[in-house]
Amino acid sequence: MPELTTDTVNFELSDRIATVTLNRPEAMNALDPETIASLAEIWVEIRDNPDIWVGVVTGAGDRAFCAGADLKKTIPTRPGAQGVNWPVFQPSLRNTIDGGMQIWKPMIAAVNGYCLAAGLTLLSACDLRIAAEHAQFGLPEVIRGIVPTLGATQRLTRQLPWSAAMELLLMGEHIDAQRAYEIGLVNRVVPADEVIPTARAWAEKLTAGAPLTQRAIKEAAVRGLSLPIDEGIRMEELLSAHIRKTEDFREGPRAFAEKRPPNYRGN
Known part of the structure; x- marks a missing residue:
């Protein structure tokens, strides 16, 4: 595996869980x-x-998960300008989970503070979301004359009630963790010192499950968003049929019959 930790991102892999x-x-x-x-x-x-088998994304420190793009380095200050780092930034966007890359493995966001702009779009590309009680969420781009991209206008309107999504997109104001929970933006709100342990516990529970089945469920759910329901159901059945050919599919009922925890291997 290549060395993936850099000056600005830490990567750790243990027990089938990748922590970013x-x-x-x-x-x-x-x-x-x-x-x-x-x-x-x-x-x-x-x-x-x-x-x-599972990814966890978080931010260092207790102030922020991610406050968005570093505007001083990513947004040109002159109309029509590209900026010296723009050629570096732009191609990389095509290889991001919020920019369109499909990762069918479960992804968990552990939000330990401000989750704003591109940070919120990163959150929206994760499947499960744990937030600290002091976390704040928002899409302030509109205030700065910027259109939220990386799927912000597309995912949030599919994931949240329309009015809640449009409030975030058009008003540009922050909401607190409790409000984020109420509108379904996050799954749980916990004390700050429990964010990472809770995310890790959820990840461990997922790694004890059947990984191919989890990925098929996620793929069916995501792809089905852009399909008529009858086509989505057919796709769901195709994915289910593929899973029925796996060893893990046999292991689940076998473990149940033998009254023991299943030992899934991802094959």
Whole structure:
């Protein structure tokens, strides 16, 4: 496996769980071009490495999960300008989970503070979301004359009630963790010191499950969003038929009959 930890991103793999930590706490873990490029490599590794079953994404420190893009480095200040780092930043966006890359493995966001702009779109690309009680969420781009991209206008309107999504997109104001929980943006709100342990516990529960089945469920759910329901049901059955050919499919009922925990191997 290539060395994936850099000056701005930490990568750790243990017990089939990949933990990705944005490591620019002095900049609220904002995404500069170099960080985006590092993340692009990490997402590919999570997608393709058979030893990784679950991904966890978080931010260093207790102030921020990710405060968005580092505007000083990613957004040109002159109309029509590209900026010296723009060529580095732009291609990497095509290899991000919030920019369109499909990772069928479960992804968990552990939100330990501000989750803003591109940080919120990263959150929206994760399947399960744990938030600290002091976390704040928002899409302030509209206030700065920027259209939220990387799927912000597409995922949130599919994941949240329309009015809640449009409030985030159009008003540009922050909401707190309790409000995020109420509208379904996060799954759990916990004390700050429980965010990482809770995310890890959820990841461990997932790694005890059948990974191919989990991925098929996620793929069916995501692809089905863009399909008529009858076509989605047919796709669901095709994926289910594929899973029925696996050893893990046989292991589940066998373990139940033998009154023991299943030992899934991902084959």
